Amino acid sequence: MIEPQAPAPPRSAQPRDRLRDSDSGSGGGGGGGDGSCSSLRLPVRxxxxxxxxxxxxxxxxxxxxxxxxxxxxxxxxxxxxxxxxxxxxxxxxxxxxxxxxxxxxxxxxxxxxxxxxxxxxxxxxxxxxxxxxxxxxxxxxxxxxxxxxxxxxxxxxxxxxxxxxxxxxxxxxxxxxxxxxxxxAGGAVADxxxxxxxxxxxxxxxxxxxxxxxxxxxxxxxxxxxxxxxxxxxxxxxxxxxxxxxxxxxxxxxxxxxxxxxxxxxxxLVDDFERAARHAMYGSDVRVALRTDVQEVVLTGDRDGRSLGLFLDGRLRVSSRDELRYHEALVHPAMTGPHERVLVLGGGDGLTVREVLRHTGVRRVDVVELDADVVRLARHDPALSALNGHALDDPRVRVTTEDAFDWLRGAPPAAYDVVVSDLPHPEITASTKLYSQEFYGLARRALAPGGRLVVHAGPVTSRPEAYWTVESTLRSAGFRTAPYGTGGRPAGLVTGPARTPADTTRALRDRGFVLAARTAPELRLDPSGPRPRTLTDSSLAVGARAAERTRVPGLPPSTLIHPRYAR
Structure with missing residues (x-):
């Protein structure tokens, strides 16, 4: 109920800057609401x-x-x-x-x-x-x-x-x-x-x-x-x-x-703090630390016999202790058969391209990498460019800085014999579209008849649901698949700082892959190709059996509208 108010004094009798709180919440528009009445003198109008x-x-x-x-x-x-x-x-x-x-x-x-x-x-x-x-x-x-x-x-x-x-x-x-x-009150709330x-x-x-x-x-x-x-x-x-x-x-x-x-x-002190925090996260041997338009990139090691480590947004992506095992397992099974034209999605560090170029039949390699600064680092950092064998400077290699999904939408059909998907972990939300049914449909269109696609699908034993969702999604896009892993103890992908060399080594051990093609792909190495140093036909068979033991049946595919990886 609105209480009757006394007539206002003449305008000339009111102090210019004096106001009184109303003791009514809505009728008088007052803010007190507690029945108190106070005066307030303002220094301005x-x-x-x-x-x-x-x-x-x-x-x-x-x-x-x-x-x-x-x-x-x-x-x-x-x-x-x-x-x-x-x-x-x-x-x-x-x-x-x-x-x-x-x-x-x-x-x-x-x-x-x-x-x-x-x-x-x-x-x-x-x-x-x-x-x-x-x-x-x-x-x-x-x-x-x-x-x-x-x-x-x-x-x-x-x-x-x-x-x-x-x-x-x-x-x-x-x-x-x-x-x-x-x-x-309504006008005050609106303002x-x-x-x-x-x-x-x-x-x-x-x-x-x-x-x-x-x-x-x-x-x-x-x-x-x-x-x-x-x-x-x-x-x-x-x-x-x-x-x-x-x-x-x-x-x-x-x-x-x-x-x-x-x-x-x-x-x-923020710069000193960041340096100290990086040393706490990555150790005292941080050589390069930069914030690109895409992510934070940190290079560690390669001093006094320490291994080289490449971290993207705090996650270990490359360790020179174990990268050969990963990249050979990713590339060489897919290179069995025609491989003149190869597409590498991701792989801006040049290490996947290095393994691709070991096959003498390769005539062209297209690399699609989102972060131009990673490519620049792979070309000009002495330790990283030595590790990748200066592969990105090979005249057969063409690097495009673009999102892989957008690039595939404009890719010519049947243009490649091999597509290698070396992309971030599927459980990282920003990468889920790169592990979707739609993405694999675009990759399938870009493959020539008889072509093969290989996908890094994340850890097998420590993240089996995510791994087998990748396999299910590939099958939903019209592929036949051959799942396999690198073996070793279950470790998973490092999502935080790797504090010791043991952490660095474990980070890349439990990696899973899926080889896919329109017809059932044969999981083996090219007998006429280069001999990998860490991979044999028998180790591939062991990795395939180990992966099969972790199978999670009945998983639905991941799509753009319904991503299945992020938790």
């Missing part, structure tokens, strides 16, 4: 004050979305499976925002002080979240949790904390904007949410197009926290200082200065 509050909402919303995206991106980089990580972060954060909004109702009587404290805490937690998560992962290799492949506990904790603080902003901002000028959503749009676009490419993930998040601190503190201390006690003003100033000092110090 009402219209200017209202604009400044909405501008603060805009900036804080942009910062909040940057924190969300940073958690999603970091989890995807370090843990893989971006669908799962994004689902965990966003669902937990939205839930926490609701809890935070409810909890903030208790602070509405002291909205200005509460909002200042919330913004300082959000800037600290959100701004430091990337560095904290990266540090824990680098030095421990895990974010904790009772599930082997479940949501990391530390990621959930940060998502909860950021979500609670973002959710607490809304009721406090509603209270503050109503103290400036009374208006109906507040409009500024909030537009700010979220700007933050969402700034993260991938400005912060990541120009500042990097750690520096970009720290600077976002600093902006959050300055805007939140300036809004409260500048516009609503009369609503604060002297003690509250001092505490808020000290808190904001401490947060800014911490964020600024971390920003100055």
């Amino acid at each position: 009402q219209g200017t004050g209202r604009f400044l509050v909405l501008a603060g909402v805009f900036v804080c919303a942009a910062c909040g979305l940057v924190y969300e995206l940073e958690l999603v991106a970091l989890a995807a980089y370090l843990m893989g499976d971006s669908v799962t990580q994004a689902s965990v972060v966003l669902s937990v954060m939205v839930f926490a925002m609701g809890i935070g909004s409810l909890a903030a109702k208790r602070l509405r009587r002291h909205a200005a002080a509460g909002f200042g404290a919330v913004e300082a805490a959000l800037a600290l937690v959100g701004g430091c979240s990337a560095m904290a998560l990266y540090a824990v992962f680098a030095w421990t290799g895990d974010w904790g949790g009772p599930w082997a492949h479940g949501p990391p506990v530390l990621l959930v904790v940060f998502s909860l904390a950021v979500g609670l603080l973002i959710g607490a902003e809304v009721p406090l901002l509603m209270e503050l904007i109503q103290r400036i000028r009374r208006q109906d 507040l949410f409009a500024a909030d959503y537009v700010g979220a749009l700007v933050g969402g676009l700034a993260f991938p197009f400005l912060l990541l490419p120009f500042l990097g993930q750690l520096t970009g998040t720290l600077i976002t926290g600093a902006v959050n601190t300055v805007v939140g503190g300036a809004l409260v201390l500048g516009l609503f200082r009369e609503d604060l006690t002297r003690r509250a003003r001092r505490l808020l100033i000290v808190a904001n200065l401490c947060v800014l000092t911490l964020l600024a110090s971390a920003t100055v």
